[in-house]
Amino acid sequence: MDAIVWEWVNFMLRWLHVITAIAWIGSSFYFVHLDASLRRVDGLPKGTSGEAWQIHGGGFYHMVKYNVAPANLPEELTWFKWEAYATWISGFFLLVVLYYRGAELFLIDQTVMELEQWQAIAISAVTLVLGWVVYDRLCKSPVGRNDTSLIVTGFVLLVLAAWGFSVVFSGRGAMLQVGALIGTMMAANVAHTIIPNQKKVVADLLAGRTPDPALGKEAKQRSMHNNYLTLPVLFLMVSNHYPLAFGTGHVPAIVAIVLVVGATIRHFFNSRHAGKPTPWWTWGVAVVGVAGIVWLSARGPNDDAVTTAANAAQPVDFAQVEEVILSRCGMCHAEVPAWPGLPTAPKGVRLETPEDIRRHAPEIRLQAVLSTAMPPGNISMITPEERGLLGAWSAGKVN
Template identity: 45%
Template sequence: MEAYLVDWLNLFFRWFHVIAGVAWIGASFYFVWLDLNLKTPPQWKKDKGIKGDLWAIHGGGIYEVAKYELEPQSMPEKLHWFKWEAYTTWLTGFALLCIMYYWGADQYLIDPTKMLLTQFEAIAISLGFLVGGFVFYELLVKSPLQYSPKLFGAILFAGLVFSAYALGEIFSDRAAYLHVGALIGTIMAGNVFFGIMPAQRELVRAIEAGEKPDARPAQFAKLRSTHNNYFTLPLIFIMISNHYPMTYGHEHAWLILALISFNAAFVRHYFNLKHQGQNKPWILVAGLVFLFGIIGYMLPKPVDMTDELIADNQVLEISKQRCASCHAAKPTQVGFAAAPGGIMLETLDELLVNKPRILQAVQSNYMPLANMTNMTEDERTKMIRWASE
C-alpha cells in the first residue's frame, strides 16, 4: 500500500510540477523576447513615459504592447503579477524531491558503493547543498562581480560544476544530476522571491506614494531575470535526463552535465542576440559541432570479448541476486509495487527477451538503481559481455 501511495504522490506532484514549469518558463521566454524586441516609440508615447513598444498578431487579433521607463502616468486599477508560476514550480519540485529522494533515500539517493550514509545524513547533505549553493549565488550576485558579466558567469559556472562533481561522489548518479537541477531551480525561484518581486513591490509603492521610483532595484531585478533566462535550458535538460542513463551513468557524469549545460546556455545566447536584431548563426553551428563532440566523447567503450564466454546460468544467478528483487512479478524490494517498466528478470527466458535493455541499463550504470543491491564491477562486466554476445 505504501508503494502504491508513493506512486500516486509522485504522479500528482510530477504532473503539477511540469504544468507549473511550463507556465513559468513560457512566461520567462515571452517577457525576455518582449523586452529584447521593443522598438523606440513615437514621440507622443515617449512624452507619456513609454520606453519601447511593439505590435504583434496572435489568436486572430493584433496587440499593441508598451513598456514604461519606470512609472505610468497613473497606476492601473488591475495589475497582473507573475510570481506563482515560479513559486509553484519550486514547491512542487521540492515535494518531488522529498517523495522520491528523501522518503525513498535508500532506493534513489544513497549509493553505498560511494558513501555509506544513513537516511538522515543523506537528507542533511542534500539540504546543505541546496542552502549553501543558494547562499553562494546570493553573495556572488550582490558583490561587485554583478558588473562583470563574464567573470561572474565563469565563477558561477565553476561553482555549479564543482557541485556536480561533489554530489556525484556522494549520491547515486541520478540523484546527483537531480540535485544540481534542484539547486538551479532554487536559485531561480530565489531570484523571483528575493530579488524580482521586492523590486516590483517597491516600484508600485513609489508610484502609489507619488514618489519618483529608484531605477536601481528594477535594473537589479532585470539582471536576475536575465540569469534565470540562461539557466532555463540547462535546467530543462536535467529535468529530462533521468530518462537517459547514458548521461548521468557516464564515468565522468559531472563533466557531461557541465558540457551539455554550457552548450545549452550558449545556444540560448544566440536567441537572446537574435531578439535584439543581432543574427549570429555561427553560434548555432558551433553549438551543433560542440554537441557532436559530446556525443563522440560519450560513446560506450568497447567490451573486451577475448575472455571466456559467460554462461547463461551465471547471468541468471547474478540477476537473482542483484536484479530480481525489483524486476519480479511480486517484487520483494521495499518501495516497489510492480516491476519497473514491467520488465521481469526472474527466468532465463525473461533475460534473453530483455537482452538489449539489460545491456543499456547495466552498461550505463542505470541499474541497479543507486546500486542498492551492491552489484560488483565483475558482475556488471559479466552481464555486459553476456548481453553483447
C-alpha cells in the same frame, strides 16, 4: 495499498510540476522575447523604452514598456510570480516523495560514499540553501557588477558543485541535485529579488516618490540569469530517465557542457528576437557540445571489465548470466517485487525466466553495462566483474 498510494502521489506531483513549469518557462520566454523585440519610435509616452506590435488568436496587441514605471498605475496590475513559486514548491515535494523517501535507491550509492538516509537528505537540503546564499551574495558583490565576470564565476561554481555532488551521491542523485540547485536559485530570484524590487517600485509610485532605477536593473539581471539557465535545468531534470546522462561517471563534465550548450541556444533566440545579426555559430557550439556528451557517455565506468570479459577465450555461460540477474536484479524486476514500496516491476520489466532475460538484453546492456544506472544506488552491490560478464553476453557471446 500504501505503495499504490505513494505511486499516485508521485505521479500527481510530477504532473503538477510539469504543468507549472510550462507556465513559468512560457511566461519567462515570452517576456524575454518581448523585451528584446521592443523598438523605439516617435510619439511614445515619456519614460518608455520601446513598443512591439503582436498578433495572436485573431487579435492585435500593442505592447509598450516603461523603463521604471508609468506616472500613474492602473487599477489592475498582473503579477507573474505564482508560476515560479508553484514550480519550485511542487518540485521540492516531488524531490521529497521520490528522492528523499527513496534515498537509498535514488540519492545514495554506497560504492560512492557510505551515507545514512538522513545524512544524504541533510546534505541535499543544506546545499540547496547554501547554493542560493552564495549565488545571491556573488550577484551583490563587486563581481556582480560585471556580467562577464559574474557568468564565468557562476559557471565555475556550478561545475564545482556538480563535482562535489558526484563524490557524495549516486550519478542520478548528483545530476538531479544540480538541477534542483539551479531551480532553487531561479525561483529564489523571483521571490527575493524580482518581485520585491517590483513591489518597492509600486510603493514608491503610490507614495509619490521617484522609484530607484537600480531596482529594475537588478531585477532584469536576475531575470536574464533565469532565462539562460532554463534549458540547462530542463536537461538536468529529465536526465534521471536516461542512464547514459547520469550513469557513466562523467556528471561534472556533462553538466559543464550542458550549461554552455543551453546558454548558446538561448543566445541564438534572444539575438534573433532582438533583431541582431543571427549568431549561427551558436548551433555549431551546440552540435559540438552534444557530440562531446555522446562521446563521454560511451566512455563508461565498466569499459575495462567489459573488454576483459569480451576478450575471454571461453564464451559466456548463460547460467552465469542468469545467476547474476536473479541475484542482483530479481528483487525488483519480478511479478511481485520483494523490495519494499514497489507495487510492480519498474517499467514493467520482469527478469524471472531465461526468456525474460534474453528479451530484455538491450535494456540490461544500457542500464547495467554501458552505465551504472542499475541497480539504482548499486543497492544489490553488483561487482564490476559481473557487469563485465553481462557486457560480454549482451554483446553476443552467449553459450
